[in-house]
Amino acid sequence: MLYSINNMLFRDDDIYMTESPTRGSHLYNFEKFKECHELIASHGDIHILGIVAGEIENYPELTKYIKEHQKEMMFAVHGWMHYDYSLWKADKIYKSMMRAKNKITEVFGEVPQWYFPPWNRRNDEVMKAALEAKLRVSDNYVTPDQYLMGQRGELMLFHYWSENIIPEIKKYYELSNLHSNE
Numbered sequence: 407m408l409y410s411i412n413n414m415l416f417r418d419d420d421i422y423m424t425e426s427p428t429r430g431s432h433l434y435n436f437e438k439f440k441e442c443h444e445l446i447a448s449h450g451d452i453h454i455l456g457i458v459a460g461e462i463e464n465y466p467e468l469t470k471y472i473k474e475h476q477k478e479m480m481f482a483v484h485g486w487m488h489y490d491y492s493l494w495k496a497d498k499i500y501k502s503m504m505r506a507k508n509k510i511t512e513v514f515g516e517v518p519q520w521y522f523p524p525w526n527r528r529n530d531e532v533m534k535a536a537l538e539a540k541l542r543v544s545d546n547y548v549t550p551d552q553y554l555m556g557q558r559g560e561l562m563l564f565h566y567w568s569e570n571i572i573p574e575i576k577k578y579y580e581l582s583n584l585h586s587n588e
Contacts, residue, residue, distance in 0.1 A: 416446050417561040419456035419484050419522050422465055427488050433567045436467055442566040445575055447478040456484035456522035459506035462513055482520035483507050483541060492527040499535035550574035
């Protein structure tokens with residue numbers, strides 16, 4: 407198991423996702439992903455990638471970059487596609503999870519340990535499928551704004567493509583450095 411120097415694991419959802427399923431806006435941005443990852447890695451923290459596995463083949467430059475920096479990352483299933491799995495039955499969810507888990511393992515040679523549900527929607531069916539797929543699901547997360555307001559969690563949930571994420575993560579590190587110097 408990898409550990410973060412600052413005791414924070416950075417959960418980055420929607421990796422490889424081309425566009426927002428709700429807004430239709432374009433999300434994928436290779437340069438912004440690199441900038442975000444380099445900021446996290448430069449502080450010795452772990453970048454957990456919530457991968458939409460059905461789109462891996464669309465972005466070979468991202469796959470190459472991830473493979474080159476894999477020691478600074480962990481992998482999570484975010485779905486085969488960005489579906490609302492909470493509307494499905496457990497057996498169908500399990501099949502989709504395993505398809506994604508197997509694809510990520512095939513491409514990166516590492517078995518994902520986590521499942522990050524799209525939109526964080528989960529129910530008994532999702533949890534049953536994740537347990538059967540041997541994927542960990544955590545409710546112990548905060549967003550960057552929640553962290554800056556004093557809330558704490560095991561994971562910091564964000565999206566690299568979000569407009570304000572780089573300044574928010576920088577603010578997190580400034581705050582972390584202040585507390586570590588006290």
